[in-house]
Amino acid sequence: xxxxxxxxxxxxxxRSELRAAIGRxxxxxxxxxxxxxxxxxAGGHVLLEGAPGLGKTLLVRTLAASVDLRFSRxxxxxxxxxxDIVGTNVLVLDPAGRSSGRFELHRGPIFGQIVLADEVNRAxxxxxxxxxxxxxxxxxxxxxxxxELEEPFVVLATENPIEMEGTYPLPEAQLDRFLxxxxxxxxxxxxxxxxxxxxxxxxxPLARAVLTQRDVLDLRALxxxxxxxxxxxxxxxxxxxxxxxxxxxxxxxxxxAVRFGASVRGAQALxxxxxxxxxxxxxxxxxxxxxxxxxLPALRHRIIRSxxxxxxxxTPDDVVRAVLDAVPSRPEAVERAARGGx
Numbered sequence: 001x002x003x004x005x006x007x008x009x010x011x012x013x014x015r016s017e018l019r020a021a022i023g024r025x026x027x028x029x030x031x032x033x034x035x036x037x038x039x040x041x042a043g044g045h046v047l048l049e050g051a052p053g054l055g056k057t058l059l060v061r062t063l064a065a066s067v068d069l070r071f072s073r074x075x076x077x078x079x080x081x082x083x084d085i086v087g088t089n090v091l092v093l094d095p096a097g098r099s100s101g102r103f104e105l106h107r108g109p110i111f112g113q114i115v116l117a118d119e120v121n122r123a124x125x126x127x128x129x130x131x132x133x134x135x136x137x138x139x140x141x142x143x144x145x146x147x148e149l150e151e152p153f154v155v156l157a158t159e160n161p162i163e164m165e166g167t168y169p170l171p172e173a174q175l176d177r178f179l180x181x182x183x184x185x186x187x188x189x190x191x192x193x194x195x196x197x198x199x200x201x202x203x204x205p206l207a208r209a210v211l212t213q214r215d216v217l218d219l220r221a222l223x224x225x226x227x228x229x230x231x232x233x234x235x236x237x238x239x240x241x242x243x244x245x246x247x248x249x250x251x252x253x254x255x256x257a258v259r260f261g262a263s264v265r266g267a268q269a270l271x272x273x274x275x276x277x278x279x280x281x282x283x284x285x286x287x288x289x290x291x292x293x294x295x296l297p298a299l300r301h302r303i304i305r306s307x308x309x310x311x312x313x314x315t316p317d318d319v320v321r322a323v324l325d326a327v328p329s330r331p332e333a334v335e336r337a338a339r340g341g342x
Contacts, residue, residue: 012282015037019037020210026058032048035273036063039180041222042220042276043220044179047158047182048157048158049161050161051184054184054187055195056158062207065207067216072109072112072116076123080123086130086140086142090105090106092104105142113213115156117156119158120170125171131174132177138151152216180269180273180294223275223276226275229286239327240261242323245258251322253322256309258305259304262302266299269294270291270295270298273298299320
């Protein structure tokens with residue numbers, strides 16, 4: 001077995017260990033956990049959307065404990081200030097209580113490694129933007145000084161789709177910074193019973209680390225090494241192109257219900273998430289099926305519907321599914337498209 005194959009095998013084992021560790025605390029939600037793990041190794045951020053009480057905070061806390069990374073939580077409220085997130089310089093006093101003339105940085109919660117931005121749409125845009133630089137550049141600027149954040153750095157933001165009063169919708173530029181948008185559905189009756197058994201009978205155990213910070217960084221590096229052929233990349237590009245109402249392959253629902261489709265960053269999200277999916281399956285290359293598999297979480301938050309689309313109740317997921325149906329994913333069709341339709 002080559003060194004690369006051995007690393008692939010270890011990555012597949014790491015996924016199993018993480019799924020088992022998280023599964024000791026998070027009941028069900030297998031697809032949600034899988035998609036969050038894709039983002040972790042792909043080096044991206046996640047927007048979790050779901051009603052209160054579905055275990056989003058528990059999932060993020062358990063993930064941080066399972067990979068032995070610093071966890072921090074930011075509770076977004078209308079009066080939250082940017083300095084509450086990034087931190088501020090504080091005047092240092094001498095032992096006598098007098099000013100020492102120097103300032104010391106008090107770091108905010110953004111300096112964690114797994115950062116939970118809870119109900120991120122409850123803070124005004126100025127405060128939301130304080131997270132933007134950190135998400136894009138893994139750094140923050142305080143009083144003109146730039147501070148690098150320790151990697152791996154992952155923001156997992158939550159929003160409640162039910163309560164819209166008193167919220168500030170995330171601007172498209174910020175939504176585009178999230179690699180994936182993951183929908184957290186209500187648990188089944190059996191899952192609710194299992195949750196009750198675990199949470200109403202004695203003290204809950206503590207999560208233990210199964211991977212280290214170094215392990216996560218190695219997985220991220222290996223994810224980038226997963227190969228992807230040009231026809232598969234072209235398939236990702238065509239999916240993004242078909243989400244544009246002006247695109248030649250755009251299906252009728254896109255032309256009617258979409259104002260703006262996904263950008264190049266959407267294609268990057270497709271490829272990176274597909275690489276993570278292939279890596280966790282122990283494969284050294286990305287397939288067409290991997291691209292299709294990650295399309296919903298990678299593209300749903302990048303679809304901006306028109307007024308007509310919203311009025312007709314067409315969801316972003318409806319649009320992405322229509323795009324998947326419209327763009328051929330058969331290997332021979334993709335190869336023919338790569339040759340210019342010969």
